[in-house]
Amino acid sequence: MTIPLRIGLFGCGTVGGGVFQILNSRASFLKTIGVQASIEAICVRSPSKPELVELVKGHNTKITTKYDDILEDNSINCIIELMGGVTDAKDVVFKAIAKNKHVITANKALVASFMPELTDLLQAHPSVRFGYEASVCGGIPIIHTLQSSYSGDVIKEVAGIMNGTTNYMLSKMEKEGASYEAVLKEAQDLGFAEANPSADVDGFDVQAKIAILAKLGFGCVIKPSDIPTTGITRIKAVDFAYAQMMQSTIKLLGVAKRSNPASPNEISVFVSPIVVPVSNVIGTCGGAGNIVSIVSENCVNGAYVGQGAGRFPTANSVVNDIVRLGQELIPSSPFAATQAVTIQNDFSGKFYVRIRISDGLGIIRQVGEEAEKAGISIDSILQLPIQDRSNVDFVVTTDVTQLSKVQIMAKGIESLPFVLEAPLFMPIL
Amino acid sequence: MTIPLRIGLFGCGTVGGGVFQILNSRASFLKTIGVQASIEAICVRSPSKPELVELVKGHNTKITTKYDDILEDNSINCIIELMGGVTDAKDVVFKAIAKNKHVITANKALVASFMPELTDLLQAHPSVRFGYEASVCGGIPIIHTLQSSYSGDVIKEVAGIMNGTTNYMLSKMEKEGASYEAVLKEAQDLGFAEANPSADVDGFDVQAKIAILAKLGFGCVIKPSDIPTTGITRIKAVDFAYAQMMQSTIKLLGVAKRSNPASPNEISVFVSPIVVPVSNVIGTCGGAGNIVSIVSENCVNGAYVGQGAGRFPTANSVVNDIVRLGQELIPSSPFAATQAVTIQNDFSGKFYVRIRISDGLGIIRQVGEEAEKAGISIDSILQLPIQDRSNVDFVVTTDVTQLSKVQIMAKGIESLPFVLEAPLFMPIL
Numbered sequence: 104m105t106i107p108l109r110i111g112l113f114g115c116g117t118v119g120g121g122v123f124q125i126l127n128s129r130a131s132f133l134k135t136i137g138v139q140a141s142i143e144a145i146c147v148r149s150p151s152k153p154e155l156v157e158l159v160k161g162h163n164t165k166i167t168t169k170y171d172d173i174l175e176d177n178s179i180n181c182i183i184e185l186m187g188g189v190t191d192a193k194d195v196v197f198k199a200i201a202k203n204k205h206v207i208t209a210n211k212a213l214v215a216s217f218m219p220e221l222t223d224l225l226q227a228h229p230s231v232r233f234g235y236e237a238s239v240c241g242g243i244p245i246i247h248t249l250q251s252s253y254s255g256d257v258i259k260e261v262a263g264i265m266n267g268t269t270n271y272m273l274s275k276m277e278k279e280g281a282s283y284e285a286v287l288k289e290a291q292d293l294g295f296a297e298a299n300p301s302a303d304v305d306g307f308d309v310q311a312k313i314a315i316l317a318k319l320g321f322g323c324v325i326k327p328s329d330i331p332t333t334g335i336t337r338i339k340a341v342d343f344a345y346a347q348m349m350q351s352t353i354k355l356l357g358v359a360k361r362s363n364p365a366s367p368n369e370i371s372v373f374v375s376p377i378v379v380p381v382s383n384v385i386g387t388c389g390g391a392g393n394i395v396s397i398v399s400e401n402c403v404n405g406a407y408v409g410q411g412a413g414r415f416p417t418a419n420s421v422v423n424d425i426v427r428l429g430q431e432l433i434p435s436s437p438f439a440a441t442q443a444v445t446i447q448n449d450f451s452g453k454f455y456v457r458i459r460i461s462d463g464l465g466i467i468r469q470v471g472e473e474a475e476k477a478g479i480s481i482d483s484i485l486q487l488p489i490q491d492r493s494n495v496d497f498v499v500t501t502d503v504t505q506l507s508k509v510q511i512m513a514k515g516i517e518s519l520p521f522v523l524e525a526p527l528f529m530p531i532l
Numbered sequence: 533m534t535i536p537l538r539i540g541l542f543g544c545g546t547v548g549g550g551v552f553q554i555l556n557s558r559a560s561f562l563k564t565i566g567v568q569a570s571i572e573a574i575c576v577r578s579p580s581k582p583e584l585v586e587l588v589k590g591h592n593t594k595i596t597t598k599y600d601d602i603l604e605d606n607s608i609n610c611i612i613e614l615m616g617g618v619t620d621a622k623d624v625v626f627k628a629i630a631k632n633k634h635v636i637t638a639n640k641a642l643v644a645s646f647m648p649e650l651t652d653l654l655q656a657h658p659s660v661r662f663g664y665e666a667s668v669c670g671g672i673p674i675i676h677t678l679q680s681s682y683s684g685d686v687i688k689e690v691a692g693i694m695n696g697t698t699n700y701m702l703s704k705m706e707k708e709g710a711s712y713e714a715v716l717k718e719a720q721d722l723g724f725a726e727a728n729p730s731a732d733v734d735g736f737d738v739q740a741k742i743a744i745l746a747k748l749g750f751g752c753v754i755k756p757s758d759i760p761t762t763g764i765t766r767i768k769a770v771d772f773a774y775a776q777m778m779q780s781t782i783k784l785l786g787v788a789k790r791s792n793p794a795s796p797n798e799i800s801v802f803v804s805p806i807v808v809p810v811s812n813v814i815g816t817c818g819g820a821g822n823i824v825s826i827v828s829e830n831c832v833n834g835a836y837v838g839q840g841a842g843r844f845p846t847a848n849s850v851v852n853d854i855v856r857l858g859q860e861l862i863p864s865s866p867f868a869a870t871q872a873v874t875i876q877n878d879f880s881g882k883f884y885v886r887i888r889i890s891d892g893l894g895i896i897r898q899v900g901e902e903a904e905k906a907g908i909s910i911d912s913i914l915q916l917p918i919q920d921r922s923n924v925d926f927v928v929t930t931d932v933t934q935l936s937k938v939q940i941m942a943k944g945i946e947s948l949p950f951v952l953e954a955p956l957f958m959p960i961l
Contacts, residue, residue: 125684125830135869136683242831244681251861252673254565255554255851384837387816401554401848402671402838408813409834419830422684432680432861440564 106180107139108205108429111173113146113195114185118209118237120158121418122183126425127162138429140181144173174198181205181428183421189213200224200231207424209237209417215311215327218318218438225437232433234424239312240265240393242416243409244423249319250434253399258320260360260398262532265312267391267411268295268303269335269355273376274389277343277352283336295391305334306355306374313357316395317372320359322442325372331448332374337527341487342457345498348485349455351378351531352386360398362450368443371450378455378531384408385532449507453482453531456499456509458516459523462492466521470499473515477508494523500531535609536568537634537858540602542575542624543614547638547666549587550847551612555854556591567858569610573602603627610634610857612850618642629653629660636853638666638846644740644756647747647867654866661862663853668741669694669822671845672838673852678748679863682828689789689827690749691961694741696820696840697725697732698764698784702805703818706772706781712765724820734763735784735803742786745824746801749788751871754801760877761803766956770916771886774927777914778884780807780960781815787959789827791879797872800879807884807960813837814961878936882911882960885928885938887945888952891921895950899928902944906937923952929960 112119123142126133133140144165147155159166173179174195182199186192189212196213199206201224208214214221214235225233236246240263249261264270268290275286287304290296302308310327317323335355346353355376362371379386384406388394393411398404410416427433460466467484474481480502489495501509513526541548552571555562562569573594576584588595602608603624611628615621618641625642628635630653637643643650643664654662665675669692678690693699697719704715716733719725731737739756746752764784775782784805791800808815813835817823822840827833839845856862889895896913903910909931918924930938942955 121830129684133683136863136865138683242834244677247680248673248677251676251856252848252852254562254567254855255558256848384813384816387813401550401844401851403842403845405671405836405838407834407836410832413832415830416832419681419685422830423681426683427680430863432863434565434859434861436565 108141108181108425109179110140110142110425111144111146111176111179111182112142112185113170113173113182113192114187115145115147115155115158116185117414118417118421119145119183119185120154121414122421123158125415125418125422129422133426133429136426136430138426140425140429143179144176146170146173170195174202179204181207184208184210185421186210187212189216193217197224200228200233203228203230205232205428207234207421207428209235209421211238211311211315214238215314218324222438229435232428232435233437234428234433235437236424237417237420239315240395241410241412241420243393243395243407243411244420245316245395245407246319247423247427248407249316250437253320253397256399256401258397258399260358261316261320261395262356262358262360262385263313263316263395264354264385264388264393265357265395265411266303266308266355267393268300270388270393271295271391273335273338273353273355276338276340280340280343282340283338304336306332309355309357309374313359313372313374316357317359317370319439320397321370321444322439323370323444323446324441325446329446330372330374333376333529335376338376341496342527344487345455345457345485346378349378349500350382351380353377353529354379354385354388356385362447368445369447370444371447373448373450376529378529380532383532449505451503451505453503454501454509454528455531456501456513456526456528457496458499458526459494459496460521461523462489462495463521469519470516473512473519474499474501476515477512479504479508479512537570537610537854538608539569539571539854540573540575540605540608540611541571541614542599542602542611542621543616544574544576544584544587545614546843547846547850548574548612548614549583550843551850552587554844554847554851558851562855562858565855565859567855569854569858572608573605575599575602599624603631608633610636613637613639614850615639616641618645622646626653629657629662632657632659634661634857636663636850636857638664638850640667640740640744643667644743647753651867658864661857661864662866663857663862664866665853666846666849668744669824670839670841670849672822672824672836672840673849674745674824674836675748676852676856677836678745679866682749682826685828685830687749687826687828689787690745690824691785691787691789691814692742692745692824693783693814693817693822694786694824694840695732695737695784696822697729699817699822700724700820702764702767702782702784705767705769709769709772711769712767733765735761738784738786738803742788742801742803745786746788746799748868749826750799750873751868752799752801752873752875753870754875758875759801759803762805762958764805767805770925771956773916774884774886774914775807778807778929779811780809782806782958783808783814783817785814789879791876797874798876799873800876802877802879805958807958809961812961878934880932880934882932883930883938883957884960885930885942885955885957886925887928887955888923888925889950890952891918891924892950898948899945902941902948903928903930905944906941908933908937908941
């Protein structure tokens with residue numbers, strides 16, 4: 104009943120090799136469930152790389168360096184794009200759709216940046232299916248779950264740990280009281296973090312992922328670069344000591360949520376370190392793990408936990424898309440319909456504000472005055488035992504307020520004479 | 533492109549009412565994603581119940597007390613069975629399939645008990661789709677996830693908290709040090725537990741659910757009544773004190789796993805209270821929550837967390853099946869293919885053994901002798917401060933051993949003169 108998938112693979116590194124291996128090791132089982140999929144051709148930059156030669160040994164797979172060898176081959180009815188980036192990868196994906204080939208991709212940047220264009224192109228080519236399960240949280244089927252399990256529900260919040268590198272670093276800082284610099288170096292030595300770690304530690308990786316989940320959860324198209332994004336570079340060991348006083352920990356989250364009960368179509372989308380209670384399921388996700396939590400009207404709360412990256416978890420998501428394609432179980436409209444929502448990034452919540460000072464008289468009064476000027480009510484003031492009076496951290500937590508007010512308060516506090524640096528602030532979950 | 537679903541609903545209590553409400557409140561959105569579904573007729577025992585009259589007010593829904601008014605109506609192409617039980621519900625479901633009507637059910641007992649018969653009947657009626665998402669863990673899309681996200685993977689273990697009532701009771705016992713009897717009474721007073729609580733506390737509810745997940749995860753058909761099942765009735769406050777010494781808690785789990793690395797097609801399926809480390813994601817699931825954890829070759833580990841029951845979480849799962857049916861996204865083979873596996877219920881693991889004694893001399897030696905006779909190596913002996921020498925609990929934990937050996941050891945210990953009752957034993961996760 105189903106059509107055999109003759110696949111062209113673009114890029115064959117860690118994930119591509121895993122896809123090739125799974126399709127071979129599971130071929131006979133996949134046949135029993137009606138899925139016939141074979142990788143007919145692979146397009147790579149270095150066709151003689153030993154890993155690739157070893158991988159395809161004994162297989163009748165064509166290796167090429169030319170995109171058009173696959174794109175112009177009418178016997179190939181499906182492509183898998185694992186090149187990354189938004190230049191050549193975009194050309195390959197758009198051309199494949201135009202040629203009525205199904206597309207499976209793990210490319211979060213491409214999907215996040217071009218959802219409207221992809222939607223239009225797919226509407227013009229209604230036979231084409233587009234799968235992108237592997238683009239967010241490698242081993243967690245979160246794309247498909249959002250596509251298929253919340254149609255009768257109204258989602259209120261999607262929040263997740265979607266970057267394993269920074270979660271590994273934060274977990275290490277919490278467990279060992281280690282400094283940011285030390286855990287970054289360790290993550291780099293272990294190969295978890297890049298030599299230039301900016302995509303991870305500055306939150307840009309999560310930015311693209313939450314843009315995709317925001318579309319699926321709320322139907323809102325938001326450019327990744329429009330998402331207010333704060334990374335973890337300013338988090339210090341002392342923040343974990345304060346978080347512990349609050350029975351909490353600190354996680355880098357991508358969040359998309361209805362921000363105002365009185366105006367249910369206002370959505371806030373942001374990436375930020377967040378103070379998370381240890382009793383919250385998000386707080387229990389340590390190491391390099393990923394989690395996506397969904398709050399909704401019908402289901403109240405749900406969470407999906409798993410590996411966020413790695414050869415076989417990510418390859419498994421690509422294979423899931425192949426199987427769903429083979430079984431015709433990919434929805435014809437892969438992104439949620441665009442809905443009339445407004446983006447409201449001046450979101451509300453309780454905030455954690457860490458202030459570094461040289462100790463003296465009248466400090467609490469003056470900080471209190473700045474809070475009052477900004478219209479913020481202070482919830483608690485936390486102080487660890489003081490070691491060095493010339494360099495003291497203390498923490499103010501706020502009642503529910505708006506981000507813009509916290510920014511005003513922080514500016515005011517920064518200009519006080521005894522304050523040593525710009526206060527660090529982040530939301531409390 | 534898709535066919536409008538004209539639905540006949542059997543049973544319209546908590547969940548059925550929720551389905552009716554969601555289909556109405558989300559009707560216009562569902563139309564935008566290609567799903568037209570209307571409940572044309574409802575079959576109930578008491579057609580004049582005020583809740584039902586109120587529910588259908590203003591709708592053109594036929595109310596009947598006769599099954600055949602729906603089953604013989606050729607304009608109805610889909611039925612939803614929410615009656616429960618395996619007598620009338622079985623007749624209704626089997627007859628509906630024979631009449632080429634799609635079936636959606638929340639009936640775990642029916643699905644767990646008749647998977648081979650349903651498979652045969654569905655093969656004889658290939659146009660019929662069969663959805664049963666709501667039969668296991670109300671608000672968690674675990675059936676669909678197992679159907680669609682593990683085809684390229686090899687599952688090693690499925691383990692879950694699948695009964696909210698007992699999880700609520702165990703969580704209470706842990707938090708408040710309350711007795712089993714006290715929390716049971718409280719759960720009954722709150723309406724969480726039935727007057728006859730056996731289905732929950734003796735583990736029979738979980739038995740049916742793990743039989744379904746075992747089929748989906750491993751392709752093995754196992755009769756619920758063949759699954760070794762221990763409930764929570766013998767768990768005492770003191771067990772939580774010992775679990776805490778082990779940085780653990782106690783959860784009632786349904787487990788299906790490959791039990792022997794040397795013989796990967798041997799599967800163990802059982803229901804039992806289990807000592808779970810608090811660092812394990814299963815250990816963090818408290819209250820009436822449900823969780824299913826999946827260990828697999830590609831994805832390593834994943835977990836799915838949510839509400840296990842309740843009007844809207846369960847109704848949402850029924851609606852998910854309606855949507856997937858409307859979008860033709862339900863696999864034509866709803867249960868995993870049967871695979872050649874053997875059931876090995878003499879599973880291996882570490883065990884927790886609590887022994888109640890009247891204190892005296894030579895006790896550890898004699899318990900040690902019984903362990904040695906059974907071929908069991910003891911890992912640790914735990915003793916809380918003794919309050920009353922005539923009635924002392926202590927705990928022995930074992931190294932990895934087999935269930936049958938623990939049973940032999942427990943029998944031996946029970947016959948020692950100073951032992952007051954049969955030892956309580958359970959696996960350690």
